[in-house]
Amino acid sequence: MLGNYPLSAVEKAFQKESGIEKISTKIPYLVVDNFPKLGLITACRFLEWVSSNPSGVISLPTGKTPEYFIKWTKYLLEHWDSHKGKEIRKQYGLEKTSKPELKDLTFVQIDEFYPISSKQKNSFFDYVNKFYLEGFGLSKEKAILINSDEIPLAEGKHFKEVFPDLKVDLSLRFREAQTPLEKLQQDSIYLIDKWCGDYEQRIRDKGGIGFFLGGIGPDGHIAFNTRGSHLFSTTRLTETNFETQAVAAGDLGGIEVSANRLVITIGLDTIVYNKDAVGIIIAAGEAKAQIVKDSLEQEMTNIYPATVLQKLKNGRFYLTKGAAVRLSDSVDSYFFNGEWTWEKTERAVIELCKKLKKYGQRLKLEDLKNDRYASKIPDLSEDTVSQVMESMIAKINRGISKEKNEVLLHTGPHHDDISLGILPHITNQLNENSNEAHFSVLTSGFTAVTNTFVIETLLHTKKLLDNGEIQMVHYEDFFRIGYKLKTDKDVYHYLTKVAAEDSLGRARGLSHRVVRALVDIFEVKNKQQLRETINDVISILRNSYDGEKNPAKIQKLKGMIREFEEELVWAHFGVQVKNVHHLRLGFYTGDIFTEQPDKKRDVEPIVNLFRQVNPTKISLTLDPEGSGPDTHYKVLQATAEAVRQWGEEKDLSDLRIIGYRNVWFKFEPHEANVIVPVSLGDMSVMEDSFANCYLSQVNASFPSYSHNGKFSTVAKKVWVNQLSDIQLLLGKNYFYLHETAKVRSSHGLIFFKDMNVEEFLAHARELEKSIEGML
Incomplete structure (x- = not known):
C-alpha cells in the first residue's frame, strides 16, 4: 500500500x-534515481x-x-x-x-x-x-x-487545398464565412469536429x-x-x-x-x-x-x-528524484532525514525570509523556532541569521575578487550557453590582461538554425555575389587556400559594422563567412560552382518541410553559422578566433533520441583540448539530468570523463571547475558558493552582444517556455530574481550603500559553484552512477 x-x-x-x-x-507517486x-x-x-x-x-x-x-x-x-x-x-x-x-x-x-x-x-x-x-x-x-491526410474535409478535398497556408481559423465555428474559401474551411472544420466525436466514440x-x-x-x-x-x-x-x-x-x-x-x-x-x-x-x-x-x-x-x-484509483505519477524535489514530502525528507548540513541552515533561513516576507535582519529567534524547518537548525540562537548573512557575503566577496594569471577555458553545450550563464563574470576576468581566455562550444548546435534563416542568408549572399560585393572570391587562390584565411578580419569588420549601426554591412559580413563555409563543406572550386551550390542548398531547404532533419552537409553549414556567431561574441573582448574552439561532438545528430557520448569519439577531442590549452580553470554547465535540453547533461558526462582521463596523465590538484547554469535551470542560493554582482551595464553588454551576434536566434524560433522572446531576456530575468532572494536576506541597503562600486551597481546576481576536480567528479558521478549498466 x-x-x-x-x-x-x-x-x-x-x-x-x-x-x-x-x-x-492527492495522487500517489513513485520516485526513481534517474531518467x-x-x-x-x-x-x-x-x-x-x-x-x-x-x-x-x-x-x-x-x-x-x-x-x-x-x-x-x-x-x-x-x-x-x-x-x-x-x-x-x-x-x-x-x-x-x-x-x-x-x-x-x-x-x-x-x-x-x-x-x-x-x-x-x-x-x-x-x-x-x-x-x-x-x-x-x-x-x-x-x-x-x-x-491528417485521411480526415474527411469538404468537397473531398485535401487539407493542402482547404488550408493552403496550413492555418486553421477556429473562429469560423462561430462567425459567418466571408469568402468561398472561408466557407470551404468552415464546412471542413465542422467535418473535423464530427471526426473527433467519432474518434472519441471509437475509444468509448x-x-x-x-x-x-x-x-x-x-x-x-x-x-x-x-x-x-x-x-x-x-x-x-x-x-x-x-x-x-x-x-x-x-x-x-x-x-x-x-x-x-x-x-x-x-x-x-x-x-x-x-x-x-x-x-x-x-x-x-x-x-x-x-x-x-x-x-x-x-x-x-x-x-x-x-x-x-x-x-x-490507479492514477500515478512516476518521477525522478529531480522531478520530485519540490514536493512537500521531499522537502520534509530533505530537512528531517540525514545529517544536518550548513546548506540546510542557509536554505531554511532564506526560505523563511520568503515565507514571512521579512528581511533577514528583522527575523526574530521566535520566527525560527516557530518554523518547522528552521527550528531544526542545531544550536539555534540569536546569531543564526547573521551567520547565514555572513556566509552569503563571503560568497559575494568571492564573486568580486580579482583573478590574475589564470588560463581560462569556458565551455558550453550550445552556442550562447556560456554568454547566458556567466558573461558578466567572464567580463571581469577579461578586464585583467594577465588572464588568457579560451572558449569552446562542444556541439555544432545546428538544430537551433531555421531553414528560413539559411534561405534568406543565402539569397542575400547570392545577390551580393551578383553585384560583385564579395571581392574575396575574385582572388586567384581563394578557392584553394584563401577561404581559410583572414577569419579574424571577418569578425573585426562585422563588429565594425555593428558599431556603425550598418545593418547591410553586417549582413554582408555574415555572407562573407557563409561563402567560406560553403567552399569548405562542399569543396567548391570556382565562382560558378559556388552559385550552383547556393542554389542547390536553397532548393533542398525549400523542398523540406519545417522540422525535417537536414542532410549532413547542411547541418554542418548551420553549425558553422552558429560558430561564427560565437566568435563574434568573444571578439567583443578582443578574443581571437584561434581561441574559440569548435568541437562538434559526434553524439549530436539531430535525431529524436540522441545517443550517449562515446568515450573515444566524444571524449578524446575534449581531452586533446585540455592538453592544448592547459587551463587552470574550466567552466561548464552543471545542469541536472532531465533539466533543459538533454545535450547539456550528455556534454557534462563527456566532459567529466575527459577530466578523469586528463587527470591520469597530469596532476590536477590546482585545477578549478566552475559549474554554472543559465536559462533552463538555476542554482538556489544554498547550492552555490560564488555570487557575482551584475550591473545594468553588464546586462546591456549581454543583451547587445546577443542581439548583434546571435543573428539566427534573435527572432527566438526556439524560445524558452518561460518567455516569448530572446534567451538573453530570460537570462536577465533570472539574474534579477536571484538578486531579489539575496536582497531579502541581506537587505537592499547592503547593496546600495556598499563600499565597492561593483556591488553598489548590482541589479542582478549570478550564482555558480566553484569546485576542485575531486568535488566535480564526485558530483558528476552522483548524477550518472546508476545509469551505468542500464541498456
Missing part, C-alpha cells in the same frame, strides 16, 4: 527500493498490465520523454528468459508474470498536430507507427490513429483506455490538454498556449510554425473514462519540479490538467 492506494507487484518493488513509505499528495530508471519502472508496469490484459486498450506518449520506456520494453521482451532478463524481472516484481503478447492490444494515438502530413518524420502518426506499432509489434488494423466503444502513459508539459498539460482545459473535455481540434508551442517548436522547425498549428487531442475525460484504467504520468528532471508539485498537491482543477488523475 502507498497511502490508501494498493500497489501492483512492480510498484511494490520500486517503492521498496525508493525507501519512501509515506506520501501526502533511464524511469523508463525501466514504466516498462515493467506496462508489461505487467499487458500480461493481465492482452486484449486491452493502450495509449502511449510521443516525444523524447518515453525514450527509455521504449528501449526497456523492447529489451525485456527480447530478453524475457535470458539470465539478465530473469534478474531484472525478479528484482522488479515480474518474476511470476508470464511473457506478455502485445499483438492483440488496441493502440490509441494520444494527439497530433493539425494539419500535418502523416508522411513527415516529425508527425506523431509517423512516431507511433515507427516506435509502437512496428517497434512493439502492435496490430495496425486495431489501432485508432490520427492521420472499446470501454475506454485501459493503460494510459503520458508526459507532462511545463504548463501542466497532458496530451494537448493545456492549462484551462475542461476536466470533462473529449477529443477535439483545439489551439495551444505559448508554453506548449515553445516545447513543440523543436518538432515543427520553430515557434513561427508551432504558434500557427492547431492540434487534435484526446480530452481529459477520455483519459479517465475507464474508471479501472491505469493512468501514469512520467516526469524527469528538476525543471519539471514545480509543475509536478502543483499537479500532485492541488485539488482537482482545470488550472493543472494532470489533477484529473485523482479520478482514477
Whole structure:
C-alpha cells in the first residue's frame, strides 16, 4: 500500500527500493534515481498490465520523454528468459508474470498536430507507427490513429487545398464565412469536429483506455490538454498556449510554425473514462519540479490538467528524484532525514525570509523556532541569521575578487550557453590582461538554425555575389587556400559594422563567412560552382518541410553559422578566433533520441583540448539530468570523463571547475558558493552582444517556455530574481550603500559553484552512477 492506494507487484518493488513509505499528495507517486530508471519502472508496469490484459486498450506518449520506456520494453521482451532478463524481472516484481503478447492490444494515438502530413518524420502518426506499432509489434488494423491526410474535409478535398497556408481559423465555428474559401474551411472544420466525436466514440466503444502513459508539459498539460482545459473535455481540434508551442517548436522547425498549428487531442475525460484504467504520468528532471508539485498537491482543477488523475484509483505519477524535489514530502525528507548540513541552515533561513516576507535582519529567534524547518537548525540562537548573512557575503566577496594569471577555458553545450550563464563574470576576468581566455562550444548546435534563416542568408549572399560585393572570391587562390584565411578580419569588420549601426554591412559580413563555409563543406572550386551550390542548398531547404532533419552537409553549414556567431561574441573582448574552439561532438545528430557520448569519439577531442590549452580553470554547465535540453547533461558526462582521463596523465590538484547554469535551470542560493554582482551595464553588454551576434536566434524560433522572446531576456530575468532572494536576506541597503562600486551597481546576481576536480567528479558521478549498466 502507498497511502490508501494498493500497489501492483512492480510498484511494490520500486517503492521498496525508493525507501519512501509515506506520501501526502492527492495522487500517489513513485520516485526513481534517474531518467533511464524511469523508463525501466514504466516498462515493467506496462508489461505487467499487458500480461493481465492482452486484449486491452493502450495509449502511449510521443516525444523524447518515453525514450527509455521504449528501449526497456523492447529489451525485456527480447530478453524475457535470458539470465539478465530473469534478474531484472525478479528484482522488479515480474518474476511470476508470464511473457506478455502485445499483438492483440488496441493502440490509441494520444494527439497530433493539425494539419500535418502523416508522411513527415516529425508527425506523431509517423512516431507511433515507427516506435509502437512496428517497434512493439502492435496490430495496425486495431489501432485508432490520427492521420491528417485521411480526415474527411469538404468537397473531398485535401487539407493542402482547404488550408493552403496550413492555418486553421477556429473562429469560423462561430462567425459567418466571408469568402468561398472561408466557407470551404468552415464546412471542413465542422467535418473535423464530427471526426473527433467519432474518434472519441471509437475509444468509448472499446470501454475506454485501459493503460494510459503520458508526459507532462511545463504548463501542466497532458496530451494537448493545456492549462484551462475542461476536466470533462473529449477529443477535439483545439489551439495551444505559448508554453506548449515553445516545447513543440523543436518538432515543427520553430515557434513561427508551432504558434500557427492547431492540434487534435484526446480530452481529459477520455483519459479517465475507464474508471479501472491505469493512468501514469512520467516526469524527469528538476525543471519539471514545480509543475509536478502543483499537479500532485492541488485539488482537482482545470488550472493543472494532470489533477484529473485523482479520478482514477490507479492514477500515478512516476518521477525522478529531480522531478520530485519540490514536493512537500521531499522537502520534509530533505530537512528531517540525514545529517544536518550548513546548506540546510542557509536554505531554511532564506526560505523563511520568503515565507514571512521579512528581511533577514528583522527575523526574530521566535520566527525560527516557530518554523518547522528552521527550528531544526542545531544550536539555534540569536546569531543564526547573521551567520547565514555572513556566509552569503563571503560568497559575494568571492564573486568580486580579482583573478590574475589564470588560463581560462569556458565551455558550453550550445552556442550562447556560456554568454547566458556567466558573461558578466567572464567580463571581469577579461578586464585583467594577465588572464588568457579560451572558449569552446562542444556541439555544432545546428538544430537551433531555421531553414528560413539559411534561405534568406543565402539569397542575400547570392545577390551580393551578383553585384560583385564579395571581392574575396575574385582572388586567384581563394578557392584553394584563401577561404581559410583572414577569419579574424571577418569578425573585426562585422563588429565594425555593428558599431556603425550598418545593418547591410553586417549582413554582408555574415555572407562573407557563409561563402567560406560553403567552399569548405562542399569543396567548391570556382565562382560558378559556388552559385550552383547556393542554389542547390536553397532548393533542398525549400523542398523540406519545417522540422525535417537536414542532410549532413547542411547541418554542418548551420553549425558553422552558429560558430561564427560565437566568435563574434568573444571578439567583443578582443578574443581571437584561434581561441574559440569548435568541437562538434559526434553524439549530436539531430535525431529524436540522441545517443550517449562515446568515450573515444566524444571524449578524446575534449581531452586533446585540455592538453592544448592547459587551463587552470574550466567552466561548464552543471545542469541536472532531465533539466533543459538533454545535450547539456550528455556534454557534462563527456566532459567529466575527459577530466578523469586528463587527470591520469597530469596532476590536477590546482585545477578549478566552475559549474554554472543559465536559462533552463538555476542554482538556489544554498547550492552555490560564488555570487557575482551584475550591473545594468553588464546586462546591456549581454543583451547587445546577443542581439548583434546571435543573428539566427534573435527572432527566438526556439524560445524558452518561460518567455516569448530572446534567451538573453530570460537570462536577465533570472539574474534579477536571484538578486531579489539575496536582497531579502541581506537587505537592499547592503547593496546600495556598499563600499565597492561593483556591488553598489548590482541589479542582478549570478550564482555558480566553484569546485576542485575531486568535488566535480564526485558530483558528476552522483548524477550518472546508476545509469551505468542500464541498456
